[in-house]
Amino acid sequence: MISGTRYNLTLEINRQLSLAQQIAYGQAQISTTKRLQAPSDDPVAAARIAQIGITQVNESAWNTNLANAAAAASRADTALGAVENALGRANELMISAANGTLSAADRSTIALELRSIADELSALQVTKDSRGNDLFPSSAPTQIPVGDGLTIAAVGTKADIFQVDTSSGPQDMAAIIGAAADALDANDPAAIGQSLDDIGAAVQHAATEHGKQGARGNRIDQFIDGLADSGLQLKEERSGLEDTDVTAVVAKLQSQELTLQAAQAVFARVNQHTLFDLLG
Known part of the structure; x- marks a missing residue:
């Protein structure tokens, strides 16, 4: 008992x-x-939480990269807009100068503005990013990691953007505009006609490159949106397992x-x- x-x-x-x-x-x-006080409380959930944590750390780094890429892409878009405007103005000037009725003084005035545009284009080529580096790289564009095995280039190279294929071969935009100013100063009809064609090619090239830059920016935005959605899903899943x-x-x-x-x-x-x- x-x-x-x-x-x-x-x-x-x-x-x-x-x-x-x-x-x-x-x-x-x-x-x-926290629902789990130790991994042994629910080993399967604890393992999944650890996996989610690693993914969240990676996605945080990718988000930082994408923010930098978006800033560079935006700055490049602004620069290319300025390039298009400058070339558009140069094209207008050359069309007006090509009619052959301008006085020497008028041609000189137009040539002076063209040289100013050439200087502007030269300055745009060396635009700096937020860190003080060249926005448009001279070599291959930097590939920025934005996902598991995924990289993107935020901007094109200097050559891609500022080198124009003309009937006389590849030429720098600023050099094309400078040559147009020289043709006007020399009052050389053949050279003026060639410059008009070259500037037209530069206008088309700038429009194409600006479109490419817009596509880069859109792709970056898509990655940002995708990571935002993924981040929310991971947060909800982790909360369900852990909280x-x-x-x-x-x-x-x-x-x-x-x-x-x-x-x-x-x-x-x-x-x-x-x-x-x-x-x-």
């Missing part, structure tokens, strides 16, 4: 200790807002605390009996 009673008491003590541990665990879940459902845990805690209190009360009453009471 005594042995059986001791066995029952031991079972009851262990049951109450287990309840107390469960209550402490629930309280820790609430205070830390405490406070309402559910509080309800369970209240039930466990009531059970423990009742068990302790019964245990206290039972153990008020003496050994002789138990023997009797």
